[in-house]
Amino acid sequence: MTTSFKGPKPSRRQFLTGAAAAGAGAVAAKAGHAASPNPLITDVQPWASGWGDPVDATPYGMPIKFEDHVIRRNVEWLTADTISSINFTPIHALEGTITPQGCAFERHHSGAIELAKPDYRLMINGLVDTPLVFSYEDLERFPRENHVYFCECAANTGMEWAGAQLNGAQYTHGMIHNMEYTGVPLRTLLQEAGLDAAGDLSDKWVFVEGADASSNGRSIPMDKALDDVLVAFKANGEALRKEHGYPVRLVVPGWEGNMWVKWLRRVEVMDGPVESREETSKYTDVLEDGTARKWTWVMDAKSVITSPSPQMPITHGAGPLVITGMAWSGHGRITRVDVSKDGGKTWETARLAKQGDPKALTRFYLDTNWDGEEMLLQSRAMDETGYVQPTKAQLREVRGLNSIYHNNCIQTWHVKPNGEAENVEVS
């Protein structure tokens, strides 16, 4: 009772003080390192003498308690309530590229529903030869594929359009996750129902909808539907989580997360788009003159430095420093990431952890030597089409100030001499 009903605790300032104190502590320890032997080494520690947990202690494991701050968080003032809302992946604390399902961001429009496999049905209808119904077991009998893709909400970084707002990479860039999906190509299911009835496919669409109350219907052009869209039932090797659409979701590589319909229940072949709520009143982009772009599906190339960042201050003082972050593009592979320490005056090319996969996160590193002076850290992604991630000023010049979605601007962190970092906007 006492813990679960506790109110929020104060305050960010204390956190930063704590972080600064941690930095000071580290420096002090370093200064005295030669003077006295460390009991962690000289004394026999309890864990080196007694027992640890038996194998039956945790049939399905959670991260060790020391990592319990690495969790999804939400921003209360963003939405009217938490059932139709979003939370953020703790990207600042993650490494590599694969996002663990348990901390991958969630966005639902009427809550995460509990849909059991035996109750699951998928209908393919519309301009098909035979409208079909599949059970979950049916889907597992089609040849399946594995692919790693990022899923980014179109609104990721949307709160930063007007200026620097949220102080943490988790909040500015955390509406993204990257998983290895297992599923059946949508193409296979459409062919199973037969596309002769649709005639010329070049002007055809599919309408996809979920089984939840919001249904979240979206229209997708047929050429995308037949290209790389997956009907997925596993992520990172295990079943999808409830909050990501268990038992079956749509994966629409490189395109905005809203189209990745969860709890997928129906795919209708149509001769035009439905113009549903999610593709007219939402997920459209108002330009400066009041007209709006629609069908802005692709997520353009983007990157962010995850450490150091506001939630990941430098605690070790001057000297060797790993600057790291992630980059992605809905157009294909990331081919290069540049990092600036001076707010964009000069750039150095970072090292990619490995060659980027198409439409998937790529990890980058700049292994550097910090002089202990302030930095204005930026990263800039390039993809295989030659597209260079723009600055916020460049985006505003084309789109004005009223956009929400598709903000893929270069992010700036102001790192201070004490190692703290802050989300800032620069000239």
Added chain:
Amino acid sequence: MSKSLKLTGTALAGTAVVLIAAHNFADRFVSPMPTDAPRLSAGPSNPDLGFMVAAAQADEATHDGRYGIGRPAAPEELAAWDVDVRPDGQGLPPGSGSVMEGEEAYLTYCAACHGDFAEGLGNWPPLSGGEGTLANEDPVKTIGSYWPYLSTVWDYVHRSMPYGNAQSLSTDEVYAITAYLLYSNFLVEDDFVLTNENFAEIEMPNADGFIIDDRPETEYTIWRTEPCMENCKDEVEITLRATDLGVTPVDPEQEEAAAQTGTGSSGEETVDTAAVAEDTGDMTETAPEAETAAMEIDMALAQDGESVFRQCQACHQVGENAQNRTGPHLNDLFGREMGGIDGFRYSNTLLEMGEEGGVWNEETLAKFLANPREYVQRTKMAFAGLRNDEDIAAVTEYLKTYSEN
């Protein structure tokens, strides 16, 4: 495109039969029976596998290269799920509804979140107003000012509203609510009746306000270029700082983690003990012994109730600083007169029930939660109710922890 895809499918089908059989074979029996290629190609001796090959071959013959998985959808199933409505009115069922009928339905089902005049309450979306604001600094995007098609309104209200009780409205109610939303945006007169017949005649003011994604021309051509590496700017100044706004959520755990790193494990213990002491202190103050005896609380059940309450917290607040939002706050609910919070706009029914002496207690709350609209006719609460008694008991127990009586 369909032709080439189909050709591929047919050409592959023959080999697919063998491959699928081989795959299943290897997959299932990999440890007890090592793969035996000659036996496979001759056809597996295991009868369970034999039927697979036979079935696949039959499918190939009858389904033109398809896998023969799934079953045809029944007409009733198609009718139940294929309900999308398109801009030209395709998909609309026959029906009608007037602005007047719509106002009544709107006030019952929608106004709690969207406001009596569709102006939106709190963070809930406004549905009317905003004309001529799209080029302003903060555009107000409503049905009247922004939505290009009326079909979107009908479709969304029909399949996803009211929030928390979707797909409960009748066809005519959806027509009526859509008509009322047109009226509240000054797009029709108050005697207007919307039907499937006149639906396609309605043109929305912002129908021509959209262009198809033009990033390939307006952005990609400019930004596909070799980037600058040196002397890219003369000066760089910080123009805005996120901490000046102070809108970032606080991470309590991270504070503790930071404190721990800074001060060692003894520091952590101090923090925890203090927190526990503080909470225990609170409990003793707010729940004196006599009252605890009057209303015993099953804490385990209350914990369960906390998660049930997630369905309620969109509209109802509890705890310190709880305020009336879409619904009244629920502190000290037990013993409260029905409709008893001054200033909250209850349904007339609930006010009358209060005047007649109705009081919220475990019994009345259970009846209300089981079927809100039956217990309080024309209640403004859009929630459909809790399906099982355990959830009702749990949420009741949870609310008791915020009640002094």
